[in-house]
Each structure stands twice: as C-alpha cells, then as structure tokens.
Amino acid sequence: MNHRNVLITIQGISPEELIYLEQATSTLNEEQIKQFMFLYTGKRKSTNDILLFTLVGFLGIAGIQRFITNQIGMGIVYLLTIGFCYIGTIVDLINYKSITNEYNQKVAFESFQMMNVYPMA
C-alpha cells in the first residue's frame, strides 16, 4: 500500500525523506500508519531547525546540532573546541541535510520498534 497522501502532511518533509518513508511504510495498514505517524512526527527534526542550530555555532556555542541529533560525544567536542575553531561548524553548514536525514532514519527505525513493543489495541 502507498501512504504518500498521509506522509506528505508531515511539516517540512524533504523529497529524500518521503521516498525513504514510502519504502519503509509500504507494508503497514491504516491503523499502523496512524501509529507510526504519531511516533515519528513527535521525534523527527526538520532540516531548517538543524541549520539554525548550526548557525548558533558562530556565536560561540557550537555543537547544538550534534547534541539534538543524538551524537553526544561529537557535541561535547564541538562545545569545548568552539566547533574545531569554526571549521567544524562550516562543515556542518554544508552538511546539515545529511545529518538530519541520518537522524530521521534512526527515528523511523525506533518508531517501528516502539510499534512492535506497544501495539495499539
């Protein structure tokens, strides 16, 4: 089953994300896609948020984008070294889309796991 009409309602969804989720949710039924949407939209980050958090790094507090995408080790290193003397922050500015996609894919997988642990009805 194709759930594109449901998935397209996610705010700020990118085409890459849409393709990925379409493939991932192809075997779910109506009830399951509702539950998946509830779990996924609560946890996912949009690319614009990550870009903004990366830009905060130029003010001296770098690495927030790494913390909120679950890369805590990298986050601490970025914070202590001001984003490797701003070079790391510039790299993340180029790279923010793939950081977000990587995190969102993990979130989708976690949502699947949650659905199996706590099935609805």
Next chain:
Amino acid sequence: MFHLKLKIHLLSEMIKIQAKYPIELFCWIIAMVLLYYNNPYIHHFTICPLENMGFDWCPGCGLGRSITFLLRGNVTESINRHWLGIPVLIIIIHRITLLTGNYFHLNKLFFKTIIGYSPLFGRYAHDSLTKMNIFISAKQNKK
C-alpha cells in the same frame, strides 16, 4: 500532469541520493591525513580565525597538536599537549566508521551488482528497516 511532474522530481531525487558524496566523511579523513603530516613543533600558517585575530589562547590548536603526536605514536607528549586528544581521536574514528557504513548501505544496490555482496551487513538503519518490514508483513499474514 502535476502527478507526473512530482514523480519525475522524486525519481531525480532518488538518483541524487544514490550518487551523493559523503562530504562529512571526506572532511574527517582529510583532517586526519593533514594532522598526520603536520609539524607540531614549528609555528606555521593557520586558518584558525582565533589565532589570526591575535589571541594566544585557542581551544582547538593544542588539540590538533595532541592528535598529531597520537597518530605518530607519541602518547606521553600527546597527553602533555592536551589530555582530550585520546577521547577526541576515539570519537572521530567512531564517526568515520559509522559514516563509511552508512555510505556503503546507501549504495548497497551498486555494490551488490559490482562486487556481489554488500559489506557491513545488518548494522545500519537502512537494513534494519527492511528487516522490520518483512517481520510486520509476516505478522499480518498470520492473522
């Protein structure tokens, strides 16, 4: 008509995903190679903005020299320069392995047709998702 346009757009995006370069991976590897060939004893030209602005104190430069010593096997000198050198190197190597794994998985189809198998099987989100899909469909068939 709109639908067709969307479909073409999505297809082109799909090709882009397959052909995308792992920028972050290249950055880390290049950084490691440059740090290995860096001379930590002399003061040289830097792109460090803090040092160019005239500050003596910079949290990143000592770390760079520390990692240089570590990559050349001089552990005591590395700890003298900056005690965070070892944990940072471990974190960066972990990140490099994770990114290479993700990259190979993204291009799994490519590697399957060329080499015949995909390396690092089953460790990453892409693969686990397809497995989970099979699991769910099996459950539904039982019902």
